[in-house]
Amino acid sequence: xxxxxxxxxxxxxxxxxxxxxxxxxxxxxxxxxxxxxxxxxxxxxxxxxxxxxxxxxxxxxxxxxxxxxxxxxxxxxxxxxxxxxxxxxxxxxxxxxxxxxxxxxxxxxxxxxxxxxxxxxxxxxxxxxxxxxxxxxxxxxxxxxxxxxxxxxxxxxxxxxxxxxxxxxxxxxxxxxxxxxxxxxxxxxxxxxxxxxxxxxxxxxxxxxxxxxxxxxxxxxxxxxxxxxxxxxxxxxxxxxxxxxxxxxxxxxxxxxxxxxxxxxxxxxxxxxxxxxxxxxxxxxxxxxxxxxxxxxxxxxxxxxxxxxxxxxxxxxxxxxxxxxxxxxxxxxxxxxx
Numbered sequence: 278x279x280x281x282x283x284x285x286x287x288x289x290x291x292x293x294x295x296x297x298x299x300x301x302x303x304x305x306x307x308x309x310x311x312x313x314x315x316x317x318x319x320x321x322x323x324x325x326x327x328x329x330x331x332x333x334x335x336x337x338x339x340x341x342x343x344x345x346x347x348x349x350x351x352x353x354x355x356x357x358x359x360x361x362x363x364x365x366x367x368x369x370x371x372x373x374x375x376x377x378x379x380x381x382x383x384x385x386x387x388x389x390x391x392x393x394x395x396x397x398x399x400x401x402x403x404x405x406x407x408x409x410x411x412x413x414x415x416x417x418x419x420x421x422x423x424x425x426x427x428x429x430x431x432x433x434x435x436x437x438x439x440x441x442x443x444x445x446x447x448x449x450x451x452x453x454x455x456x457x458x459x460x461x462x463x464x465x466x467x468x469x470x471x472x473x474x475x476x477x478x479x480x481x482x483x484x485x486x487x488x489x490x491x492x493x494x495x496x497x498x499x500x501x502x503x504x505x506x507x508x509x510x511x512x513x514x515x516x517x518x519x520x521x522x523x524x525x526x527x528x529x530x531x532x533x534x535x536x537x538x539x540x541x542x543x544x545x546x547x548x549x550x551x552x553x554x555x556x557x558x559x560x561x562x563x564x565x566x567x568x569x570x571x572x573x574x575x576x577x578x579x580x581x582x583x584x585x586x587x588x589x590x591x592x593x594x595x596x597x598x599x600x601x602x603x604x605x606x607x608x609x610x611x612x613x614x615x
Contacts, residue, residue: 312589322348417441479507520544
């Protein structure tokens, strides 16, 4: 932060504006996972993030701030504070981020099968690089997230991936999506005798129908289906393991109520950062969603989830999440042409 303030003072003459961003997340997530005792727990807490953005012109800016987590009942109050510090270029078709920047809205659309939803609570930032290209209906994002730097005791770990697809065309119905990533896990600088380098990744490809405009009762109605496969290996212990399966989902919403159903059938996957339910050959999850708070950047949701699988039939989950996003507020405008 001190470095950023120093940069501000040296760049004020050429900068156009200085702005403030603030957002927060409160969560209570109770998981009753039968058959998964180590995952049957409650996550509860609050996150807040604020940052200052220094705009050099309409395309280039530097951002620095903090993202703090407090889990209810924990001591000390802030169990973890993540720095936010990055450069961002935003053009007509390109966006480029370099540094430690929020994952929300950039790589938060990955299915839970690939990247589980607790990352939103405990790892809010991407630390690395991201590039996004958008032209017409097509969008693609490529990123690398450095999760652990190698030391004498810490492993070298990073995740790189891509997501994107085609938005609905003029008919407003057909769309496509893809998600792919690889997690690379290498040893510490001082290797243990049993250390192994491993690669762990997965991909999903989906085709969907957005029927929201084709009917007049529901506010939203969409259907998706496609394939999922993963690629996993531990070097020195055999070759690649490549399980495959079928995925499908349906989403419908009417006013403040919504249903989201997710289905999987196929071979079991062993994904380090994925939802462990997809290690089974069959899985279905139904989310019943009620949104009582929706007002000027505030969104509060109750989500009741019902899980069905061969191991853990009858599992359920109750969650409440509230988000608040102030957006960006200009603190100082140095040129009227911004």
